[in-house]
Amino acid sequence: MSTNKTFTMIKPDAVLDGNSGAILKMIEAAGFRVIALKKTQLTPERAGEFYAVHKDRPFYNDLCTYMSSGPIVPIILEKENAVADFRTLIGATNPANAEDGTIRKLFAKSIEANAIHGSDSDENAEIEGSFFFAHTEQF
Numbered sequence: 001m002s003t004n005k006t007f008t009m010i011k012p013d014a015v016l017d018g019n020s021g022a023i024l025k026m027i028e029a030a031g032f033r034v035i036a037l038k039k040t041q042l043t044p045e046r047a048g049e050f051y052a053v054h055k056d057r058p059f060y061n062d063l064c065t066y067m068s069s070g071p072i073v074p075i076i077l078e079k080e081n082a083v084a085d086f087r088t089l090i091g092a093t094n095p096a097n098a099e100d101g102t103i104r105k106l107f108a109k110s111i112e113a114n115a116i117h118g119s120d121s122d123e124n125a126e127i128e129g130s131f132f133f134a135h136t137e138q139f
């Protein structure tokens with residue numbers, strides 16, 4: 001059964017460019033409610049843990065370097081059909097393929113520095129949210 005929650009993370013390129021506020025505004029305007037939010041920075045090792053599923057991909061090392069290169073804003077969100085609706089809101093992984101009006105179309109710079117992450121399943125949303133927030137931090 002759906003948990004109605006998803007996990008997102010505004011990535012270093014978007015945070016450093018001062019786009020966190022504009023991105024959060026789009027997220028809330030689309031009907032998502034913020035359950036937990038903070039600003040933090042990953043070490044390369046923690047970035048490697050977060051993206052462990054990609055450890056055999058050729059872009060893994062560059063991805064970990066990039067994801068630990070600056071601040072990020074991890075967020076837990078709530079909405080009906082949250083995981084699927086959020087993937088629609090952010091658009092395709094590669095901004096060259098992202099649909100008009102999506103967050104990545106507006107803010108992503110490249111397939112790597114693509115502004116934002118969105119969980120791809122209810123199970124991963126739970127795992128990824130717990131990676132950054134203890135249950136007591138959520139409300």
Ligand SMILES: Nc1ncnc2c1ncn2[C@@H]1O[C@H](COP(=O)(O)OP(=O)(O)OP(=O)(O)O)[C@@H](O)[C@H]1O
Pocket residue numbers: 059063092093111112113114116117118119120
């Ligand atoms: N070919 C690639 N070259 C460089 N970086 C890539 C490439 N493919 C994916 N990435 C990076 O790895 C992240 C995870 O890749 P994945 O295939 O899970 O995409 P996604 O599900 O759209 O993105 P995310 O998991 O961040 O929401 C991407 O968001 C992107 O930052």
